[in-house]
Amino acid sequence: MNPAANATNAAPTTTPSDVVRNISLVLDEMSGTVVKIDEQQMARIASHLAHPGRIFVAGAGRSGLVLRMAGMRLMHLGLAVHIAGDVTTPAISSGDLLLVASGSGTTSGVVKSAETAAKAGARIAAFTTNPDSPLAGLADALVIIPAAQKTDHGSSKTRQYSGSLFEQALFVATEAIFQSLWDNDPQPAEELWLRHANLE
Numbered sequence: 097m098n099p100a101a102n103a104t105n106a107a108p109t110t111t112p113s114d115v116v117r118n119i120s121l122v123l124d125e126m127s128g129t130v131v132k133i134d135e136q137q138m139a140r141i142a143s144h145l146a147h148p149g150r151i152f153v154a155g156a157g158r159s160g161l162v163l164r165m166a167g168m169r170l171m172h173l174g175l176a177v178h179i180a181g182d183v184t185t186p187a188i189s190s191g192d193l194l195l196v197a198s199g200s201g202t203t204s205g206v207v208k209s210a211e212t213a214a215k216a217g218a219r220i221a222a223f224t225t226n227p228d229s230p231l232a233g234l235a236d237a238l239v240i241i242p243a244a245q246k247t248d249h250g251s252s253k254t255r256q257y258s259g260s261l262f263e264q265a266l267f268v269a270t271e272a273i274f275q276s277l278w279d280n281d282p283q284p285a286e287e288l289w290l291r292h293a294n295l296e
């Protein structure tokens with residue numbers, strides 16, 4: 097049970113002030129975490145993304161969903177992006193980049209993807225909370241997000257559930273990387289927008 101929950105028989109009521117308080121909680125935890133990310137690590141991932149070569153995006157669950165959003169923005173910039181696991185995704189090979197995220201750094205399918213990418217000679221750019229994880233060990237460029245892992249229940253790093261803080265910080269970090277790449281790119285928004293899906 098959530099320790100913040102009210103242990104009475106009364107029907108639980110979420111008040112507007114609960115929501116306001118929790119908006120502050122999420123924003124404060126998110127900004128407090130993102131400011132601790134090493135900017136050199138972020139810049140290294142950005143320069144890997146700016147290399148020629150295709151980008152493959154891999155992650156499980158919510159971490160994977162966040163990276164799919166990042167993948168769309170990189171596609172808008174004109175990069176060739178594939179999502180690992182989609183039926184049309186081709187084989188990764190040397191010269192390509194695997195952009196991968198796992199809060200724990202141990203999720204088996206994600207680590208396996210990184211091992212496969214490494215064997216194929218691809219570069220690996222990874223986000224994780226865990227510098228000692230198998231995923232971190234495989235990365236050519238690594239960003240450590242100092243958030244709780246999904247099973248760190250009761251962590252002093254967050255009051256939020258599971259890996260939420262990691263996934264939120266991952267979203268902000270990848271948005272900042274996209275914005276930095278676009279700042280150095282002459283294409284106007286209109287040109288990026290021409291690439292947005294017209295079958296949605």
Ligand SMILES: O=C([C@H](O)CO)[C@H](O)[C@H](O)COP(=O)(O)O
Nearest residue numbers: 157158159198199200203258259
């Ligand atoms: O979906 C997830 C879960 O809800 C944690 O908040 C995780 O993203 C998924 O389980 C993958 O875990 P990690 O590889 O450790 O990010």
